[in-house]
Amino acid sequence: MGERVDDGELERLADEAVDVLVWGLGSPSWTDWVAVRAEFVVWFARRGLDAYGQDLATFNGGRGTSPSMAQMALWRRQLLEGIRRSSNPMATDELRALIERFGPNALLAPKDGALLDTGRATSLPPLPEPTGGDHLDFRSGTFNGQFVGVQHVSNTYAAPLPGDAEPGPLDWPLAKDIEPRTHGVRPTRRVKGLPALPPHVRRDQDGTVNSALEQASSEGGLVVVLGPAYAGKSRTALAAMAQALPDHRVFAPAQHEDLRRLPALLRGRTERCVVWLDDLDDHLGPGGLEPRLLAQLTGLEAVVLATMREEAYEKYVGTSAKGRLLSLAQLVELPRVWGRAERRRAEETDDPRLTEAARESGPEGVATYLAIGPRLWTDWQLAPNRQRHPRAYALVRAAIDLARCGLKGPLPQDLLVKVHEGYGIVGLERESLEDAWEWAGRKRYGVLRTLRCDGGENGPFADVLPYFVHTAEQDETFPPVAEWVWGHALEVARAHPAAYDVENVAAGARASYLREAEAGNASAMHALGLLEESLGEREKAEFCFRQAAEAGQPGSAGRLGRLLVERGESREAEPFLELAAEAGDGDAATLLAKLLLERAEGWLRTGAEVGNPEAAHRLGDVLLGKGDVDEADEYYDYAASVGYTEVALSTGMWHLLHNRRERAEVWLERAAKDGSEQAGYLQRQSRRRPEPLANTVKYFSFTDGYPLDIAHHGVVLEKQGHLDEAREQYEKAHESGDSYGAYRLATLLEKQDKPDEATTWYRKAADMGHPAALKALAERAPTPDTVKE
Incomplete structure (x- = not known):
């Protein structure tokens, strides 16, 4: 008792338990569904999973109740958790007991959770009351219309039944009418407009199964389709049965059902019968199939068709009565892996589930892909x-x-x-x-x-x-x-x-963005604009950005403004850039500032040209900032010539730039006395002695957070004559992405008379876009005359 089992067996046990819950909680008998629910609630409580039991207790069952796939998957996960707890080794045994106690006939417990009608009932003779309190007797009643029930065969009723109607082969469905999902075939993804299951695809072993069944039809006997889990054994066996034995009556007992009464039921009947035992190892216990019972059934020319997993076969073969039984069977091995011809046949069907599985499934096989995919999907959700x-x-x-x-x-x-x-x-x-x-x-x-x-x-x-x-x-x-x-x-x-x-990804993105944009999603319209812009579709991008900007997307306003500027329509761009800048778009703010600065320069020129000294002063500041030093001096000079004293600070700074310290001192003194703190600061700085080179080296040596200073450090080291150390800094600067480092190393190598190595570094700097490096390479390019020489 309490024997450990592998994960595959645990998952299978949980599946069986969920089937019992689905049947029990949907039972037409109030007594049955209450009992099933109560026992499973107790089982959870013994595992210390009271919350799970409480959840189950809130599920109201009864006639017609069908749990959802999500509810079934949740129960399965909870059951697995309960039986995997190391502190409860008896959990599996207790769960098996519940399955045996409440397990429905497989014909009435489809794996998708829907109870199926078995047909129209006739008036059945009364039977002795069952000794257990788990089941209610329905045989004494007369039912009109379709009904749902469970038929159990037990040696309790070994004697002939009184009355004029006895349940038997006439009540069993024909092989050609068997519904695969109610007989062990696992459901796959439902597709609107298509049957619940894809059509059967002929396996390479189908002919062998058919031949075995045809032989068994004339002689009786046991045929077992053997293979690994999820190989499609049930589907293959049922398809072969429907083809080879279409008019045989099929008896499909529940797991662990007592089969010993079967010979009595079949004796004297003219109907040919098949006993369907999906997962044969579940029918090998007490009252199950064994050599003597098989011999009786064979004598009655009954066919026993079964499936079995490889691990179960390996466990039983060669051992006691179970092993002797397997030695009497015609075995047909069905591999999980599908061959090339089998996949081609699947691809040639009109069912997209099969074509997908044939294309996408790997060594696990098409049947595994179809059966396990839905389970994994539910587990994931x-x-x-x-x-x-x-x-x-x-x-x-x-x-x-x-x-x-x-x-x-x-x-x-x-x-x-x-x-x-x-x-x-x-x-x-x-x-x-x-x-x-x-x-x-x-x-x-x-x-x-x-x-x-x-x-x-x-x-x-x-x-x-x-x-x-x-x-x-x-x-x-x-x-x-x-x-x-x-x-x-x-x-x-x-x-x-x-x-x-x-291209495929871009096309999909465009379709998705457009669909969302047409539904009024301004963010999607912005994304569509970015996509069109990246693909070079500037007109489409501008349209998208304009639509999104008008809908309140500041990011689109900034992108639209930039496109307009590039097209030369700066004035139209300004309001869009301002909208984006106010929303925190730094690029838009910078571009807008540049546009406004250009406009400001133009208006300052207009003011200066008509003699406004303040305009001349401000224009000089703008030009000085741009580096137009000489032109700035002209406007400063004009402002000073007309007595505009506010120009003193700017004029003093201009003289400092030209190293005219005495002249600068005069202008800065005026500005300081006029109240300019900046002028006073500049005076103090100009009076300081030149900084020693050693201090400059120390200043640039701390480069953390200042990537440009790596090359600067190399420059001052080179000035000190530390050429090897300077080279290390230049190389480090280049590695950090600074093209100036590569350029400086090229000039150093040129000074050291290493032209080939210098060219290499000029080229590295040029590849990074450094202007001086590009110019140096152009000057070094061979001319026709030098080539001739």
């Missing part, structure tokens, strides 16, 4: 609930959205980290990145991962399961890709054009 794995949820969401943007294939993990924080998922801080990657990248159900994480030369990558991308694309309720995610996608695609289709 429930990940943020109760603050479980919110960060993992967001990482997967980022991978899905980026793939929807056109970034197919592996994505850099740092990109997913950057994007996932933008969704605003509550509780990210409660889960570490390490835990989130582990959960998202964990192999689930023993076969598939939501994210496949791997390392790489440029850093770790992650690839989302394609099923998630296709499901998100086809789910009308799934949120569209946000514009900021498209921005990240475009940035990455442009940075890695060899890895991603930039």
Whole structure:
């Protein structure tokens, strides 16, 4: 008791328990659904999971009740948590007991949670009251119309039943009418307008299964389709049964149902029958299939068709009665991996789920992709609930959205980290990145991962399961890709054009932005403008920016202003730039200031030309700031000539620039006495002795936070004659991105008579756009005459 089992078995056990909950809580019998709910609430309480039990206790069952897929997935997660707790080793045994006690006939417990009608009932003879209190007898009643019920075969009723009607083969469905989902085939993604399940795709082993069934039809016997989990065993076996034995009646007992009464039911009947035992190992216990019972069924020419997982076969083969039974079976092995011909047949169907699975599924196979994809999707959608794995949820969401943007294939993990924080998922801080990657990248159900994480030369990558991308694309309720995610996608695609289709990503972004913009989203219109501008569509970009700016987007106002300035329409640009500047756009504010300064210079010239001394003074300041020193002097001189005393400070500064200290002192003295604090400060500074070169070296040696001073430090070292140290600083400056460092090193090498090495460094500086380096290379370019020489 309490034996440890692997994760695959635990997940399977949880699936069976959920099936029991779905059947029990939807039972037409009030007694049944109350009992099922109460027992599972107690089971949770024994695990210390009272909150889960309370949640279940609030679910009201009864006739017609169908839990949602999300509710079923939540129950499954809670059940798994309960049976995985190391402090409760008896949990699995107790859960199996509940399954055996309440388990419905598989025919009435479809995996998508919907109870199915079995047909029209006839008047059945009364049976002795069952000894247990778990079930209610419905056989004594007459039911009109369709009904839902569970038929159990038990050796309790070994004697012939009284009455004129006895349940048996006539009540069982025909093989050609079997509904696969109610007989072990797992549901896949529902697609509007398509059947619940894709059509069966012929496997390479189908012919072998058909032949085995045809032989068993004439002789009786056991046929077992053997393979790993999620290989498509049930679908293959049922399809073969429908084709080879279409008019056989099918008996599908519940797990652990007592089968010993079957021979009595079949004896004397003319109907040919098939006993369907999905997961054969669940039917090998007491009262289950064993060699003597198989011999009886074979004598009655009944066919027993079963599926079995490889691990179960390996466990039982060669051991006791169970092993002897397997030695009597015709085994057909069905691999999980689909061959090339099988994939081609899937691609040739009209069902998009099959074509997608054939294209996207790897070695796990098409059937696995179709069966496990929906489970992983539900598990992922429930990940943020109760603050479980919110960060993992967001990482997967980022991978899905980026793939929807056109970034197919592996994505850099740092990109997913950057994007996932933008969704605003509550509780990210409660889960570490390490835990989130582990959960998202964990192999689930023993076969598939939501994210496949791997390392790489440029850093770790992650690839989302394609099923998630296709499901998100086809789910009308799934949120569209946000514009900021498209921005990240475009940035990455442009940075890695060899890895991603930039044109495809841009086309998708344009369509998304346009759709949102037409719905009145000004932010999307701004994003569309940025995209059009990046693609060189300036007129379209200007239109988008204007629309967004008029809708109140300051960022668009700034972009529109810049485009207008570049087109020569500065006056029209100014109000848009001002709007953006007032919203904190530094680039727009700077551009607006430059425009206004140019206009100011023009008006100051007008004022100076008509003899206004203040205009002449201010114009001189503008020109001095631009470096037009001589022209500035002309306007300062005019202002002084007409007695405009406010020009004294500017004139004194002009003389200081020309190292005319005595003249500067005279003008600065006047300005200081007129109350100019700046003039007094400049007087004091001009009277100081020249700073020693050593102090200058010390000043430039502290370069932290001042990248330009790295090259400046090299300059003063070079002046001191420390050429090797100067070279180190120039190289360091170049490495930090300062082209001046490369240029200074080139001039140093030229002074050291190293022309080839100097040329190399001139070229490095020129490649970084340094004007003096470009000029030096042009002067060094060989002329036709020097080439001839």
